[in-house]
Amino acid sequence: MPSDSPTPPAASAPAAARGTRPRDAEATKALLLRAATEEFAQHGFAGARIDRIAERAGANKRLLYVYFGDKQALFDAVVADQAAAVFRAAPMDDGDLVAFAAARFDYVLANPEAGRIAAWRAFEQLDAGDAEVANFRSRVDTVAAAQRAGRVRGDLPAIDLFAIVLRMTDSWLSAPPALRAVSATPALSAERLREHRSALLAAVRGVVRPQ
Structure with missing residues (x-):
């Protein structure tokens, strides 16, 4: 042993x-x-x-x-651990996509490794683990329930509405360097991040508001 x-x-x-x-x-x-x-x-x-x-x-x-x-199993364990941490940090029990967007943005900002691991996994290996699939399925089901209750717009499929909001939370943190360079303030300065976070939440509200 x-x-x-x-x-x-x-x-x-x-x-x-x-x-x-x-x-x-x-x-x-x-x-x-x-x-x-x-x-x-x-x-x-x-x-x-x-x-x-x-x-x-x-x-x-x-x-x-x-x-x-082995190395593959270790990488899978890291991906699963990071994905689970993000899901814990950004719960969405009631289908509140605005709160989800705020929590996810805050977590990935504070834990940049989570975003980098997700980017590497998407680039190098497209297969998803069962636990991660189950987590995303629960999120989509929660959005669908919120649509049926009239809390969020119901004219889009739940999976697409969630996917759009999910990507919106990454919109600045994963923006091309050239776009970041256009900013009047340093791309990751506290001022710029506060400004973007405010814009992000306003945009998500507009996207998910019942029609």
Whole structure:
């Protein structure tokens, strides 16, 4: 049986990893998942390296294979973890698409790795996991219920209305650099982000308002 004791971290490992020596399997697994998230967000699936992930985590590389299986399974675990975090941060139990847009924008702004992981996954691997599909299906069903209750417009299919709002929440954070350069204030300055957030919510209200 492999040991759960991490090997001493390399000198270049992040401070968090250098100062942490997990005592159990779950702590080691969490460190590896965190390190993998950073690596995949920076390099994507193809460019990520298992050696660097283990080094980031300050853990034995063998444990990565023990806990996750292989690079593909590790990437899938990172995608699932990030998607679940976004869904938790932006609930939509009552079909309130404006509140959803605000919460999702705020979360992705505060956690840019979530947006980068999603972009890499869409670019490199189009298959979605069952849990993520189920999460999106529940969102679409919630929008459909809100349409039947008259809380949001009902003249568009629920799946399209949700897809439009979802992409609107990314409209500035994933905007082309050339468009960002047109802004009179720095693209990611607090002033510009407040301005865009206000515009985003106003636009979503206009899109989802019952006709």
